[in-house]
Amino acid sequence: MKRALLFNSGLAWAAYQVGALRHLIIDREMRFDLCAGTGLGAINAAFVACQEVEALAVFWERLSWRQLARLNWRSPWRGGPLQLKPLRKFISQHITEDKLRQAGTQLLFNCLDVANGREQIFLYPGANVPLADALAAAVTLPGLTPPLEQHNSGADRPQWVDGTLVNSFILPTLLQLPVTEVWAVAATLPQLASNSPRLYPHWRAIAGRALQLNQAQDVQLGLAAAQQLVAAAAAHQHVSRLLPEQVVERIPDAATKAIVQQRLSQVYGQSMFPCLHAPTVHCLTPSQELTYPLWRFRASDLRAAQALGYADAQAFISGLRNSE
Amino acid sequence: MKTGLFLPTLVSLGPYAAGAVQALLQDGGLTFDVIGASSGGVITGAFAATGQIDQLVEIWRSWENRDIMAVDWRALLRGGIFWAPSLMTNEPEHRTGLDPYISDAKLLPGVRFRFHVSNLSAGTEEILEYPGAEMPLLTAVHTAVAVPVLFPIVTYQGVQLADGAILNGCPLAQLMLDTDIERLYVVGVAPQLPLYKPGRNAPGILRTALEWNQYSETTAAIAQAHTPNTLSHTWQADRQAITQIIRECVADKALQVELLCQVERIYGESGFPWQRPSVEIIPILPSEQLDGLFGDFQPARSRALLDRGREDALRALHNQQS
Numbered sequence: 001m002k003r004a005l006l007f008n009s010g011l012a013w014a015a016y017q018v019g020a021l022r023h024l025i026i027d028r029e030m031r032f033d034l035c036a037g038t039g040l041g042a043i044n045a046a047f048v049a050c051q052e053v054e055a056l057a058v059f060w061e062r063l064s065w066r067q068l069a070r071l072n073w074r075s076p077w078r079g080g081p082l083q084l085k086p087l088r089k090f091i092s093q094h095i096t097e098d099k100l101r102q103a104g105t106q107l108l109f110n111c112l113d114v115a116n117g118r119e120q121i122f123l124y125p126g127a128n129v130p131l132a133d134a135l136a137a138a139v140t141l142p143g144l145t146p147p148l149e150q151h152n153s154g155a156d157r158p159q160w161v162d163g164t165l166v167n168s169f170i171l172p173t174l175l176q177l178p179v180t181e182v183w184a185v186a187a188t189l190p191q192l193a194s195n196s197p198r199l200y201p202h203w204r205a206i207a208g209r210a211l212q213l214n215q216a217q218d219v220q221l222g223l224a225a226a227q228q229l230v231a232a233a234a235a236h237q238h239v240s241r242l243l244p245e246q247v248v249e250r251i252p253d254a255a256t257k258a259i260v261q262q263r264l265s266q267v268y269g270q271s272m273f274p275c276l277h278a279p280t281v282h283c284l285t286p287s288q289e290l291t292y293p294l295w296r297f298r299a300s301d302l303r304a305a306q307a308l309g310y311a312d313a314q315a316f317i318s319g320l321r322n323s324e
Numbered sequence: 325m326k327t328g329l330f331l332p333t334l335v336s337l338g339p340y341a342a343g344a345v346q347a348l349l350q351d352g353g354l355t356f357d358v359i360g361a362s363s364g365g366v367i368t369g370a371f372a373a374t375g376q377i378d379q380l381v382e383i384w385r386s387w388e389n390r391d392i393m394a395v396d397w398r399a400l401l402r403g404g405i406f407w408a409p410s411l412m413t414n415e416p417e418h419r420t421g422l423d424p425y426i427s428d429a430k431l432l433p434g435v436r437f438r439f440h441v442s443n444l445s446a447g448t449e450e451i452l453e454y455p456g457a458e459m460p461l462l463t464a465v466h467t468a469v470a471v472p473v474l475f476p477i478v479t480y481q482g483v484q485l486a487d488g489a490i491l492n493g494c495p496l497a498q499l500m501l502d503t504d505i506e507r508l509y510v511v512g513v514a515p516q517l518p519l520y521k522p523g524r525n526a527p528g529i530l531r532t533a534l535e536w537n538q539y540s541e542t543t544a545a546i547a548q549a550h551t552p553n554t555l556s557h558t559w560q561a562d563r564q565a566i567t568q569i570i571r572e573c574v575a576d577k578a579l580q581v582e583l584l585c586q587v588e589r590i591y592g593e594s595g596f597p598w599q600r601p602s603v604e605i606i607p608i609l610p611s612e613q614l615d616g617l618f619g620d621f622q623p624a625r626s627r628a629l630l631d632r633g634r635e636d637a638l639r640a641l642h643n644q645q646s
Contacts, residue, residue, distance in 0.1 A: 115520055146526075260569055
């Protein structure tokens with residue numbers, strides 16, 4: 001069984017994922033064959049894949065903009081006013097392809113190639129871009145920090161930035177891989193709509209709300225696509241199980257029965273449905289709304305988000321165990 | 325054949341879509357049973373659904389920035405720049421381009437016009453379909469083009485509503501699921517073949533990244549719409565093959581009928597998510613990236629885009645016929 005862990009982008013709400021990880025990885029000792037994510041979710045996924053969850057927790061305890069970036073004095077017009085050297089340094093201290101190989105875990109994340117508009121999927125170990133560079137690119141905000149440009153890639157040099165701009169929740173990508181189970185931790189709005197609708201008085205509040213809803217919808221659309229594939233695979237299993245039992249078996253003549261069975265087998269042999277891959281998807285989302293803006297890295301907010309993630313993960317696993 | 329038209333987010337490339345839709349209607353002789361749209365595409369969709377596409381083309385030939393948007397100095401001064409509801413206003417667009425033309429009464433009979441808006445207050449997507457929706461069509465169109473931050477959002481019955489593209493810039497799959505169309509034309513501005521166009525500086529990289537963010541909504545939606553299409557087609561084909569096997573192999577008519585009823589029951593109870601035939605999707609997209617997704621509205625540029633949209637639509641019609 002190939003089990004995958006998936007994080008959405010989340011920005012500062014990605015602290016929620018770290019809290020959930022504490023329960024899933026440390027308390028429950030869950031192991032994952034593939035860790036995937038977007039944006040800061042990709043950073044979290046990398047630390048899990050390299051078995052550096054404690055270092056990740058410490059990182060989020062002390063997280064501030066200074067931990068992530070510093071001023072770009074050399075080329076602010078060319079690349080942006082900030083550069084991600086502090087983050088890149090921290091990543092390279094903890095995340096290596098050797099650690100991935102030792103852990104037997106793959107790491108997958110996406111970037112946007114601004115030069116041609118394509119989504120770039122990086123899969124490690126084995127990709128031909130240094131891991132720390134690619135991970136830094138996965139959190140590069142275009143216009144603020146320089147993109148990752150691979151200088152030895154021929155005439156068309158890519159410019160990689162945060163993949164959130166094309167896909168903040170790469171569940172559809174995972175559905176194309178041979179995974180049997182996906183555990184998604186989505187730092188987004190709660191699944192259930194609020195009973196007390198709010199009004200947003202000025203453009204800053206409206207912008208924050210729009211960004212939250214945009215992220216949440218990516219998660220919902222990804223989950224809906226996964227549910228539909230699961231339903232399609234289940235429908236095929238239902239039909240292919242019941243047709244022989246309740247249709248073929250009713251044919252009294254043995255020769256006719258054998259011919260019908262053989263031709264049914266031919267139909268299913270040529271159909272795409274037996275190859276349809278639909279993993280089980282478990283998705284953990286916050287039970288209550290995270291009340292701080294997506295772009296604010298304040299220690300008290302991040303601690304509260306982690307605490308909520310931990311509590312929600314406990315409740316989620318207990319709920320699963322009870323339903324079994 | 326029931327035919328649909330879908331117009332995803334267009335930003336400042338609306339004239340391209342208007343030229344393409346005019347060509348489909350006039351040169352192609354098409355009629356659309358369902359028109360779906362998102363964000364800026366709702367304007368083109370509204371004019372098409374009310375039989376006024378020629379009017380929209382004429383509007384685009386003369387529209388400039390000042391006819392669409394303006395700085396709302398009153399709101400900025402009243403609230404201060406940080407407390408204003410928006411940075412600009414699209415009241416000129418309402419006054420010159422929407423209010424004189426769009427109303428429920430002008431909807432063409434037999435056409436379903438549907439689009440979505442974002443409910444900021446509840447955090448949900450609201451799908452509005454005309455005729456029939458409670459909200460007046462003009463109010464709904466105003467809402468669909470209320471880009472947050474840039475323009476004022478709409479408060480309707482105590483709820484804040486805004487551009488549906490916040491949630492989904494191209495809800496193609498939902499349109500296919502909710503309607504019985506068999507063929508769907510998608511007129512968008514995402515380039516079919518992206519050019520290599522690296523950003524030269526930080527503002528250029530940011531602008532290009534935001535363009536790809538918009539384009540990817542359309543290209544991803546078209547790609548994702550093919551999955552249910554393919555699965556639905558295979559499901560129906562398998563079902564027909566099984567029915568055929570029983571008809572050919574089982575001579576006893578009474579037994580044949582009984583077995584076919586069993587097959588129908590088993591398929592009916594299976595829970596297959598797409599209980600409808602596949603939809604033929606015909607994208608009409610520019611072959612190369614059009615300049616200035618976030619560009620100015622100028623008559624000369626709009627005329628060039630109208631012509632380009634028209635050419636691409638005619639080419640798509642020609643390819644379809646051949």
